[in-house]
Amino acid sequence: MLFQEIWRSGVSWDDEINQQCFEKWQTWLKLLPEIENLKIPRCYRLRTSAGQETEIQLHTFVDAGENGMAAAVYLRYAEKGKVECSLVGVRTRVAPLKYLTIPRLELQAAVIGARLAHLISEGLTISITKYVYWSDSRNALSWIRADHRRYSQFVATRVSEILDLTNVSDWKWVPTKWNVADEGTKWQSRLVLTSDIKWYKGPDFLYQREEEWPVTPDKMVEPMDELQANIHVHTETQRMAVPINNFQSLRGMVRATALAIRFLRNALSKCFTRISGGLTSEEIRNAEVFHFHAAQQDAF
Known part of the structure; x- marks a missing residue:
């Protein structure tokens, strides 16, 4: 403790220590002979x-x-x-x-x-x-x-x-x-x-x-200053345009999703030609990818 106090005082190696530290040093020296007894x-x-x-x-x-x-x-x-x-x-x-x-x-x-x-x-x-x-x-x-x-x-x-x-x-x-x-x-x-x-x-x-013996209290106040900082992430959940719970098979859900995507494309797009007729393999594949992305976003 005395060494630290001298260090904090800023005294250099060849300088004399201050009076307060010197008095503590003398007090400590006087205790040494008592250890012999x-x-x-x-x-x-x-x-x-x-x-x-x-x-x-x-x-x-x-x-x-x-x-x-x-x-x-x-x-x-x-x-x-x-x-x-x-x-x-x-x-x-x-x-x-x-x-x-x-x-x-x-x-x-x-x-x-x-x-x-x-x-x-x-x-x-x-x-x-x-x-x-x-x-x-x-x-x-x-x-x-x-x-x-x-x-x-x-x-x-x-x-x-x-x-x-x-x-x-x-x-x-x-x-x-x-x-x-x-x-x-x-x-x-x-x-x-x-x-x-x-x-x-x-x-x-x-x-x-x-x-x-001393009794330990059952409940102690928990110190809050050492708790880790928690980061709360808020995400918006988008509702599916196609109610997937209403389908009993994956094939029916994918085809219904492909038709819904085609409808939205035809209704909102003014620069593309409207698509009609049977579903193409590309539309079905895009519908599958859409559900893969939705499942990953919901789970992870």
């Missing part, structure tokens, strides 16, 4: 087992802001009323220099979370009984639940990848205050770097029963 347990569980009676779930939290995107994956062990949660992996990305709306960034964060959870599940040797993906973006969840082919290429491509890696029913809504991935998307000058914070242990509701 941070201790993260190597084992995912301390009080539960990985037996057959233990339910093991993989929870993925995704979030995005104007400065970046983040995804955090947790393992949840539930055994005989005891629950343990531990951080497995995190992936963060800064927002691109090219402007993207917050809903689009939220959708991209969902893609990052789906990829990370898929990578972790392939690397783990334990059996996962349930996958849950949490997002506080109603727009992103609406896109994932809807027919992605109706949306723009940006949305459709990313939703398609999400559906290849996850199930729609596994995506849930979570309030922003309970979304731990929110902490990875903002610049924070003061951090509490201890192993007992929710960033490493997961949100508090994961330690409760599933009935007490």
Whole structure:
């Protein structure tokens, strides 16, 4: 985030950065010594087992802001009323220099979370009984639940990848205050770097029963700004001069059409000689072509 801010300020390589960026740089440097006191347990569980009676779930939290995107994956062990949660992996990305709306960034964060959870599940040797993906973006969840082919290429491509890696029913809504991935998307000058914070242990509701978890709304307002532009084509249908439904044979319909075309030619043409007598092969062939064109125009 700091590198991008310096880049946007327009400073060249050999010039000094502005005072605001310099203060953020000094603040970041002061955080480095605190990392030496941070201790993260190597084992995912301390009080539960990985037996057959233990339910093991993989929870993925995704979030995005104007400065970046983040995804955090947790393992949840539930055994005989005891629950343990531990951080497995995190992936963060800064927002691109090219402007993207917050809903689009939220959708991209969902893609990052789906990829990370898929990578972790392939690397783990334990059996996962349930996958849950949490997002506080109603727009992103609406896109994932809807027919992605109706949306723009940006949305459709990313939703398609999400559906290849996850199930729609596994995506849930979570309030922003309970979304731990929110902490990875903002610049924070003061951090509490201890192993007992929710960033490493997961949100508090994961330690409760599933009935007490956040409830996902059944209906969400569908965002309209990413829908594909539809082109409506209006065509005029011409009524047939010969009612083809009144004929029982193709030969009778073609001969009646040839006579109708001859009548119109004789009535409207002043420069040609009137035609009389029996129908010629050319008139019959022209009548057949007329019906071929009419059928193609009606069907295609």
